[in-house]
Amino acid sequence: MSNRSLKTPPKTDKTASEPEAAPLPSPEDESHLAGRSTAQAEQLIALFDNGVPIYLFSRISSGHSAQSDFFRIQFVTYARAEGNRWLSLSGEASEWMATRNCLQVAVDHPSQTVSFGPKSGFSLSPEIAGLGLSGYAYSQAINWLKQRYPDYRVLPSVLPAPEAEGEEARTHRNSRLAAHGFDFEWDDSTQVHGRYYKARVRQLISGWDSAKVTEISLSALLGTMSRHDEEHAELQQKLHGLQTQEHSLETSLHKEKQTNLLLTGITCFVLIFSLLGALGFY
Incomplete structure (x- = not known):
């Protein structure tokens, strides 16, 4: 057996052979994504303001690219009930707008x-x-996200301005977002300005006050229209019957009037001849 020296193989630097991870691309601009989205569905909704209904439409749009997905829900008002009539609403609430009356999600x-x-x-x-x-609005967006990307992280987003002034409105905004499962990071101790976020989409909660916001289904709308048509036809039939009765009464009154005039004429004629006979004119 020959005495050969055993050579130790040279050490290799594993870290040097591994390629560096490519940096992630920057998220796409939300305006760009909004421009790629198309309308997918519209829903008729009834709001109740102290028992008075306000009818509006919601429009859901979505779009996607190789890097991103996009979801938006928008609102536009149609009319408000004012007593026994409908008042069409005007102004920004009655128009589709890019950043007002809409909630959107970029993935x-x-x-x-x-x-x-x-x-x-x-x-x-x-x-x-x-x-x-x-x-x-948040419930629709959360449902859409949870069905598709439950393990994605929700980045901090700017808190929406309270829908009214004062501490009560701010508290209502914060509690509403907390009810959906969001966490907060604050810029001030008064909890007015800050951001809302969540570790995972699946931890968010959907749900809204159905006593205040009611979706009106197409079948229910068609059923209501059908009932209104039936009621209208019934009223038209009753009106036609009343008009027929009125015409019959007018005809009867006209005949009675003609008969009374004839009888009056005959009576006058008889009285005149009777008077002439009494005076000896014939």
């Missing part, structure tokens, strides 16, 4: 993150603020 797949928008914060016009519509 970035490389970072597996979600951000709520618009960047300025979700806000509603005064005509439809404080009526439960915010909870409805």
Whole structure:
């Protein structure tokens, strides 16, 4: 057996052979994503302001790119009940707007993150603020996210301005978002300005006050229209019957009037001849 020296193989630097991870691309701009989205569905909704219904439409739009997905829900008012008539609403609440009366969500797949928008914060016009519509909007967005990206992280987003001034409105905004499961980071001790976020989408909670916000189904709407048509036809039939009775009464009155005139003429004729006979004219 020959005595050969055993050589130790040279050490290799494993870290040097591993390629560095490529940096993640920046999230796409929400305005760009909004421009790529298309309308998917519309829903008729009834809000109740002290028992008075306000009817509006919600429009859901979505879009996607190789890097992102996008979801938006918008609102536009139609009419408000004023006594026995409908009052069509005007102003910004009656128009589809890019950043007002809409809530949107941008999903970035490389970072597996979600951000709520618009960047300025979700806000509603005064005509439809404080009526439960915010909870409805967040519920629609949360349901959409949980069905698709339950393990994505929700990035901090700017808190929406309270729908009214004062501590009560601020407390209501914060409690509403907390009810959806969001956590907060504050810029001040008064908890007015800050951001809301969540570790995972699946931890968010959907749900809204159905006593304040009611979805009106197409079948229910068609049923209501059908009942109104039936009631209208019934009223028309009753009106036609009353008009027929009125015409019959007018005809009877006209005949009675003609008969009375004839009888009056005959009576006068008889009286005149009787008077002439009594005076000896014939």
